[in-house]
Amino acid sequence: MKGHLILLDHLPGKDGPVETAALLRDGHLEDLLIDSDAPRPGTIYRARADRPVKGQGGMFLETPDGSAFLRQVKGLSPGEPLLVQVTGYASDGKAIPVTTRLLFKSRYAIVTPGAPGLNVSRQIDEEDRDALLELAHDALDGHPILAGEDPAGLILRSSCAGADPHEVAQDIRETADLAAQVLADAEGPPEKLTEGDGPHATAWREWTVEAQIDTAPGCLEHHGALELIEALRSPIVAISPGHMAIEATRALVAVDVNTGGDTSLAAGLKANLAMARDLPRQLRLRGLGGIITLDVAPMPKKDRRSFEGALRAALKTDDTETVMAGWTPLGLYELQRKRSRLPLAALLTKEMLE
Known part of the structure; x- marks a missing residue:
């Protein structure tokens, strides 16, 4: 359809x-x-500082779901309680990655504790911005989340464009109420304060x-x-011309581009451009992150800029944070992608597709 x-x-x-x-x-x-059974990104814990890791500039924390790791720790002593939020999935045998910069994210609004100010997505037309700002001020008038020495801020997302104002206002108030409730519960033993959104709630929020x-x-x-999910079990993805093979190892994800039967002078560039346009979607569907190494098809060095432009444009449409690291001496191209999802291979079972 x-x-x-x-x-x-x-x-x-x-x-x-x-x-x-x-x-x-x-x-x-x-x-x-x-x-999955793993702690979902967005989950908020009241954690307890456990032990510092001086060589990495971080600290292990105690949570109800096991050990968590917090980077860039300053002024935190073992035994202190603190609020943290899960930022992604842990690799096998590693601690849950967390941050102290909490975000309360919903379909229309994001409440940002410790970062005051009202902001509207730049994707929204200028004509609608003033109306949304006025709506936000009215919705949060007198709300405790904006009071105190460390007030929170609010971001109105691009999904507000064309939405029902009453739904937007209600979403703002509910998200602010949740933030105020969690922030007021910072003292005590380790506890899970909120659960990250599951697939259905995430779909409502993001799609x-x-x-x-x-x-x-x-x-x-x-x-x-x-059938489309089953096809993701294969590392081979058809592109025009040729195909690409996406294979995950413990250290990195390797992507190999092949032009197939096309032997024209432009075949390498065409295959690489096709790979660049589809790569973010393939990585997202397969839940792959970390170091991504692209073994591109042979093409003249003068065409590298065109390839990088196509890849950059494709990554802009993807929500997962990805750094374009650049070319290696061997002519490979490297990316660093946040592990925001579990690998699909670890989630799929025989029962699911039978």
Whole structure:
């Protein structure tokens, strides 16, 4: 089908149904969220400082879900309680990555404790910005989140454009209420104060494009999404011309580009451009991050700038923080991508796709 389609369903798992959300665009899988037992990004803990790691400039923390690691610690002593938020998924055998810079994120608003000010997404037209700022001021008038020595700020997201003002105002108030409740609960033993959003809640929060929504049980299979998910098990991705192979190792993710049967002079550049345009989507669907090494197809050095431009443009449409590190002496191109998701290979089970 044409257009966007959001599927909210459950897949069978070893311990029961697993919450799953899929976003399709023109029949192609654009995004995929599958729940897991790991602490979800966005989860907020009241943690306790455990022991410093001087060589890394950080500290291990005690949480109800195990050890967490906080970077760039200053003035924190073992035994002190503090509020932290999960920023991503931990690699095997490593501590949960957390930060003290809390964000309370919803569909229309983000409350930013310790960073005062009211801001509106630059993607919103100038004509609507003043109306949204006035709406935000009215919604938070007299709210305790803006009072005190360390007031919070508010960011109105691009999804506010064209939204019902009453829904936006309600979302602002509910998000601010949650922030105030959590910030007032900073003292005490280690405890989970909020749970990060699951796939369905994340889909509501982040997939704000105009789309049809299907929540019927079995909708993933009905719309052919299971076959699209199954295809992600293969490292081979067809591009035009040729294909790319995406393979994860313990140290890095290797992406190899092959022009296939195209032997023209421009084949290398065409294949590399096709890879660049589809790479963020493939990494997102497969849940891959860390060091990404691209073994591009042979092309003249003068074409490198065109390749970098296409890759930069594609990454701008992706929400995962990715650093374009550049070329190596061997002609490889390297990226550093935040591990914001678990690898799909670790989430999929035989029961899910049978």
